[in-house]
Amino acid sequence: MIGKMRLPMNNVDKKLHRLKGNKFLRDLCSETDFTRSNFVQPIFVNETITNKEEILGLKDNFVMNLDDTLKQINVDISNGVNNFLLFISPKNKAQNSFNLSFHEQVISSVKDEFKNDINLWTDVCLCSLTDHGHCCLFNNDHSINLDTTLLEISNIARIYAEAGSDVIAPSDMMDGRTLKIREVLDNSNLSMTPIISYSTKFSSNFYGPFRNAAESTPSFGDRKQYQLDYRSKSEAIRASIRCAEEGADMLMVKPGITSIDLISNIKDKTNLMVGAYQVSGEYAGICLSEEKGLLNLEEALKETWHVMRRAEAQFIITYGARLAKQIGF
Numbered sequence: 404m405i406g407k408m409r410l411p412m413n414n415v416d417k418k419l420h421r422l423k424g425n426k427f428l429r430d431l432c433s434e435t436d437f438t439r440s441n442f443v444q445p446i447f448v449n450e451t452i453t454n455k456e457e458i459l460g461l462k463d464n465f466v467m468n469l470d471d472t473l474k475q476i477n478v479d480i481s482n483g484v485n486n487f488l489l490f491i492s493p494k495n496k497a498q499n500s501f502n503l504s505f506h507e508q509v510i511s512s513v514k515d516e517f518k519n520d521i522n523l524w525t526d527v528c529l530c531s532l533t534d535h536g537h538c539c540l541f542n543n544d545h546s547i548n549l550d551t552t553l554l555e556i557s558n559i560a561r562i563y564a565e566a567g568s569d570v571i572a573p574s575d576m577m578d579g580r581t582l583k584i585r586e587v588l589d590n591s592n593l594s595m596t597p598i599i600s601y602s603t604k605f606s607s608n609f610y611g612p613f614r615n616a617a618e619s620t621p622s623f624g625d626r627k628q629y630q631l632d633y634r635s636k637s638e639a640i641r642a643s644i645r646c647a648e649e650g651a652d653m654l655m656v657k658p659g660i661t662s663i664d665l666i667s668n669i670k671d672k673t674n675l676m677v678g679a680y681q682v683s684g685e686y687a688g689i690c691l692s693e694e695k696g697l698l699n700l701e702e703a704l705k706e707t708w709h710v711m712r713r714a715e716a717q718f719i720i721t722y723g724a725r726l727a728k729q730i731g732f
């Protein structure tokens with residue numbers, strides 16, 4: 404009987420092994436603690452930047468060149484941060500046939516410098532690469548060309564993983580992307596690279612500061628064709644189930660605070676851990692209120708983080724991850 408249950412090797416579910424792949428992921432997956440190991444710090448790298456620029460509304464967060472990125476990560480490590488999420492913006496945008504040499508340079512330089520002292524996640528999407536700023540490629544009539552989009556996205560994911568990215572984080576919300584990325588990674592000797600999908604991602608008003616930083620404002624239309632409608636609950640949960648079925652190792656809701664009612668539901672339905680992304684508008688709201696003397700930044704962050712954890716978020720991506728240690732995590 405046992406023999407009959409044997410699966411071909413390429414069908415074996417390696418999720419549990421993938422999430423044990425490094426110390427930082429093991430700590431991030433611990434369900435008995437809530438510590439700074441559960442936080443992920445976004446980092447913005449831009450090929451055209453000479454001097455680092457603070458991102459409007461996001462206190463202590465910058466758009467940086469590669470040199471400043473390495474310095475920043477070094478400081479962050481000394482402040483107890485080990486999980487980083489890279490957003491890389493190249494100088495040249497294109498319609499297709501993207502040049503990823505800057506991405507490869509950034510990822511390999513960061514990994515060469517810090518090796519296993521960090522857990523490096525890389526955001527995978529087309530919006531910082533395309534000349535129109537959308538997360539997909541289009542047909543002539545502006546309908547989404549899913550086949551070529553998935554080919555590009557999975558190819559990009561492979562290149563990031565080969566350059567040294569520890570985690571692949573697709574954020575585009577295209578049907579089939581997780582499945583395609585998993586297939587390409589598995590066929591490229593990268594079967595132990597985890598995919599942590601932005602699985603329930605709403606079309607939201609709270610992404611403003613981020614779009615300026617990541618240069619990802621669409622030049623026409625909006626993202627309602629492929630991001631979720633915040634009025635929908637069942638569709639939002641189904642989107643995460645889709646990513647789970649396609650082979651995601653962990654899932655994510657975004658924005659965090661407007662999605663906390665969904666986290667435990669998604670976790671129950673998929674048996675996967677679910678994180679929350681405290682997005683730029685959420686973080687900026689707290690920073691700007693503090694600037695006006697309306698609240699205490701550290702106490703307010705602490706409250707939002709505990710609320711996300713109470714809602715069963717396993718990890719939190721936040722622009723304040725580098726403050727977690729001094730706040731007491």
Ligand SMILES: [Zn+2]
Pocket residue numbers: 528529530531537538574575619
């Ligand atoms: Zn995108």
